[in-house]
Amino acid sequence: MNIAVIGxxxxxxxxxxxxAEIGNTVTCVDIDERKIAALREGHSPxxxxxxxxxxxxxxxxxxxxFTTDMADVAHAAVVFLALPTPPQEDGSADLRAVLTVAEAxxxxxxxxxxxxxxxxxxxxxxxxxxxxxxxxKRANNVAVVSNPEFLREGIAVRDFMExxxxxxxxxxxxxxxxxxxxxxxxxxxxHPLLVMDxxxxxxxxxxxxxxxxxxxxxxxxxxxxxxxxxxxxxxVARAIGADTRIGARFLQAGIGYGGSCFPKDVLxxxxxxxxxxxxxxxxxxxxxxxxxQQARLVEKVQTHYGDLHxxxxxxWGLAFKxxxxxxxxxxxxxxxxxxxxxxxxxRAYDPEAAANVxxxxxxxxxxxxxxxxxxxxxxxxxxxxxxATEWKVFRNADxxxxxxxxxxxxxxGRNIFEPHVMREAGFTYYSIGRAV
Ligand code: NAD
Numbered sequence: 184m185n186i187a188v189i190g191x192x193x194x195x196x197x198x199x200x201x202x203a204e205i206g207n208t209v210t211c212v213d214i215d216e217r218k219i220a221a222l223r224e225g226h227s228p229x230x231x232x233x234x235x236x237x238x239x240x241x242x243x244x245x246x247x248x249f250t251t252d253m254a255d256v257a258h259a260a261v262v263f264l265a266l267p268t269p270p271q272e273d274g275s276a277d278l279r280a281v282l283t284v285a286e287a288x289x290x291x292x293x294x295x296x297x298x299x300x301x302x303x304x305x306x307x308x309x310x311x312x313x314x315x316x317x318x319x320k321r322a323n324n325v326a327v328v329s330n331p332e333f334l335r336e337g338i339a340v341r342d343f344m345e346x347x348x349x350x351x352x353x354x355x356x357x358x359x360x361x362x363x364x365x366x367x368x369x370x371x372x373x374h375p376l377l378v379m380d381x382x383x384x385x386x387x388x389x390x391x392x393x394x395x396x397x398x399x400x401x402x403x404x405x406x407x408x409x410x411x412x413x414x415x416x417x418x419v420a421r422a423i424g425a426d427t428r429i430g431a432r433f434l435q436a437g438i439g440y441g442g443s444c445f446p447k448d449v450l451x452x453x454x455x456x457x458x459x460x461x462x463x464x465x466x467x468x469x470x471x472x473x474x475x476q477q478a479r480l481v482e483k484v485q486t487h488y489g490d491l492h493x494x495x496x497x498x499w500g501l502a503f504k505x506x507x508x509x510x511x512x513x514x515x516x517x518x519x520x521x522x523x524x525x526x527x528x529x530r531a532y533d534p535e536a537a538a539n540v541x542x543x544x545x546x547x548x549x550x551x552x553x554x555x556x557x558x559x560x561x562x563x564x565x566x567x568x569x570x571a572t573e574w575k576v577f578r579n580a581d582x583x584x585x586x587x588x589x590x591x592x593x594x595x596g597r598n599i600f601e602p603h604v605m606r607e608a609g610f611t612y613y614s615i616g617r618a619v
Contacts, residue, residue: 184207184208184260184261184361184364184365185207185208185210185258185259185260186202186207186208186209186210186259186260186261186262186263186365187209187210187211187212187255187256187259187261187262187263188202188209188210188211188212188262188263188265188302189212189213189253189256189262189263189264189265189266189284189288190212190213190264190265190266190267190280190284190303191211191212191213191215191218191219191222191249191265192213192229192265192267193229193231193334193336193339193443193509194265194302194303194332194334195211195213195263195265195266195302196211196222196227196228196229196231196234196238197231197234197334197339197340197343198263198265198302198332198343199211199247199263200234200237200238200241200247200340201237201340201343201344202365203237203241203244203246203247204237204240204241204344205344205368205369206246206368207246207365208245208246208248209241209246209247209248210248210249210250210255210256210259211247211248211249211250212250212251212252212253212255212256213249213251214251215251216251219249219250219251222238222249223242223249225238225239225242229507229508229509230506230507230508230535231336231337231339231340231507232337232338232339232340232506233340233341234339234340237340253287253288253290253291254291256288256291256292257291257292257293258293258295259292259293259297260295260296260297260298260361261297261298261300261361261362261365262288262292262297262298262299262300263300263302263330264281264284264285264299264300264301264302264303264313265302265303265332266280266281266284266303267280267303268280268281268303268304268305268447268451269447270446270447270450270451273454274450274451274453274454275306275450275451275454275455275458276304276305276306276447276451276454278305278306278309278312280303281301281303281305281309281313282312282313282316285299285313285316285317286316286317286319286320288317289317289320289321289325290320292321292325294324295324296324296325296326296357296361297324297325297326298325298326298327298328298355298358298361298362299313299317299325299326299327299328300327300328300329300330300362301313301327301328301329301330301331301385302330302331302332304331304332304388304389304392304444304448304451305329305385306385306389306451306454306455307382307385307386307389307455308382308385309329309385310327310328310329310352310381310382310384310385311381313327314327326353326355326357326358327358327381328351328352328353328355328358328359328362328381329350329351329352329353329381329384329385330349330350330351330352330362330384331350331384331385331387331388332388333346333347333348333350333388333391334346336442336504336506336507336509337504337505337506337507338506343369344369345369345374346369346370346374347374348374348375348376348377349366349369349370349374349375349376349377350377350379350384350387350388351363351366351376351377351378351379351384352378352379352380352381352382352383352384352385353378353380353381353384354380354381359378363376363378388448389448389451389452389455390452392444392445392448392449392452393448393449393452393466393469395433395440395445396440396445396448396449396469396473397465397469398433398434399433399435399437399439399440399445399473400439400440400468400469400472400473400476402416402420402433402434402435402436403436403437403439403472403473403476403615403616404472405419405420405436405616406436406615406616406617407476407479407616409616409617409618410615410616410617410618411618412618413618414616414618415616415617415618416436416615416616416617417436417598417616417617420434420435420436435597435598436598436615436616437476437573437596437597437598437615438476438477438479438480438514438518438571438596438597438615439473439474439476439477439479439514440473440503441477441503441504441511441512441513441514442503442504442509442511442512442513443503443509443511443512445512446473446512447512449466449469449470449473450470452466453466453467453470477514477517478517478521479596479615480514480518480569480571480594480596480615481517481518481521481522481525483594483613484496484522484567484569484594485525487567487592487594487611487613488567490526491522491525491526491527492525492526492527493526493527494526494527494528494566494567495527495528495529495530495564495565495566496522496527496528496529496530496565496566496567496568496569497529497530497531497532497561497562497565497567497568497569497588498515498518498519498529498530498531498532498561498568498569498570498571499531499532499533499558499561499568499569499570499571499572499574499577500515500532500533500570500571500572500573500574500577500597501513501515501516501531501532501533501536501537501539501540501571501572502515502533502535502536502572502574503515503572504572504573505572505573505574505575506574507535507536508535508536508538508539509536509539510536510539510540510543513536513571513572514571514596515531515533515540515571515572516540516543518569518571518596519531519544519548519552522569523548523551523552527551528550528551528552528553529548529551529552529553530553530555530560530561530562530563530564530565531552531553531554531555531561532554532555532556532557532558532560532561533572533574534574534576537554537556540554541554558576558577558580558584559584562584562585562587562588563587564589565587565588565589566588566589566590566592567588567589567590567592567593567594568585568588568592568593568594569593569594569596570593570594570595570596570597570599571596571597572597573597573599577599578599578600582600582604582605582608582610585608585610588610590611591609591610591611592610592611592612592613593605593610593611593612593613594613594614595612595613595614595615596614596615597615598614598615598616598617600612600614602614602617
């Protein structure tokens with residue numbers, strides 16, 4: 184099938200590359216000229232396992248094209264919109280990118296029947312809105328469907344190729360047939376295609392992310408209580424996770440969720456509820472709990488040290504989770520801001536995200552934030568270490584490297600070490616929810 188993907192970020196690039204890999208001809212469009220130039224050279228602008236090989240192979244086969252010119256979508260039978268939907272001041276999703284592209288799109292489409300697919304995470308009712316915008320210019324031979332994306336950064340290619348499920352919101356029979364054909368190689372009994380109306384599909388995406396954010400916040404609350412009552416949250420999580428009704432995943436206590444999805448999607452769902460005169464009480468609690476949790480690690484630092492003036496902290500991990508370079512809403516950014524505001528200096532290391540952090544802070548913290556190239560370098564001259572992301576390379580660290588910490592103190596926000604091992608090695612070791 185000839186398809187187009189508009190917006191070539193984390194979702195659009197994976198979508199384009201994977202659909203090319205299973206035999207489609209794909210045109211990826213973006214307004215970012217530098218991104219498109221890099222992609223044409225075979226370089227992925229994002230860090231994602233396996234993406235660059237697939238990008239090069241499918242470009243070489245002539246199945247994958249990158250362009251900044253919308254006119255190149257003229258032959259597409261399916262056009263995916265994988266555009267950003269960031270939060271606005273009031274928390275609701277900013278649909279400007281989606282609606283601007285939808286408005287322009289009819290000018291570039293061919294005569295053939297075209298399915299326009301909302302792959303961005305968009306509030307309930309957006310498929311209707313996009314349809315209205317498109318129909319102003321083109322009333323026939325076009326359908327708008329909702330097809331939210333559930334991929335996880337870090338294992339995005341695998342998630343796309345072997346999805347837990349594909350959700351399709353559609354009310355047009357012809358469009359349903361086209362989408363069923365497109366997804367046929369990726370779906371079967373174990374990887375079902377779930378077809379529903381557009382509004383249910385749109386709500387599904389928010390409900391899924393809000394539920395996962397709730398699960399994380401729940402275990403974080405248990406962790407905070409565990410510290411007070413002298414229990415170990417890891418043991419509790421293992422035991423409750425063994426119950427199949429609960430499930431073991433997403434029960435790792437830590438310093439709160441971040442990333443480009445959970446924070447904005449929980450907020451946006453809350454705003455949708457408000458707009459429909461419904462108070463979604465659990466979401467409010469999740470928002471509050473996560474905000475408090477993101478501050479937990481620095482609170483432990485402040486309790487230990489009191490005054491942070493003149494202190495230097497090593498920080499391991501900047502990405503919001505391992506195996507990605509994505510730093511959007513990463514708890515590490517707040518940790519940096521708070522430590523520096525309190526008078527400290529930070530030496531930070533991340534295997535993939537340092538360049539994004541340098542761009543994020545630009546001229547800010549010039550004298551007080553040092554981004555280094557190895558985990559060991561971060562420790563040089565530091566009084567204590569903070570761990571904000573559970574990269575495997577940190578888990579495998581030899582405790583000997585911590586010997587150079589001036590105060591022999593470690594604040595582990597991701598529980599990657601065993602408390603008794605660290606204590607026996609002579610360190611003062613703080614973690615989350617493990618009083619024993
Ligand atoms: P992103 O910021 O990585 O990518 C968006 C891309 O769209 C960028 O490359 C940007 O240059 C491009 N763009 C912006 N305006 C454009 C325009 N007018 N024309 C063409 N291109 C334009 O965002 P993302 O993480 O890929 O997220 C996209 C959507 O998918 C969001 O709604 C997000 O919530 C959702 N989503 C993201 C993930 C994830 O893990 N990142 C997972 C599921 C769903």
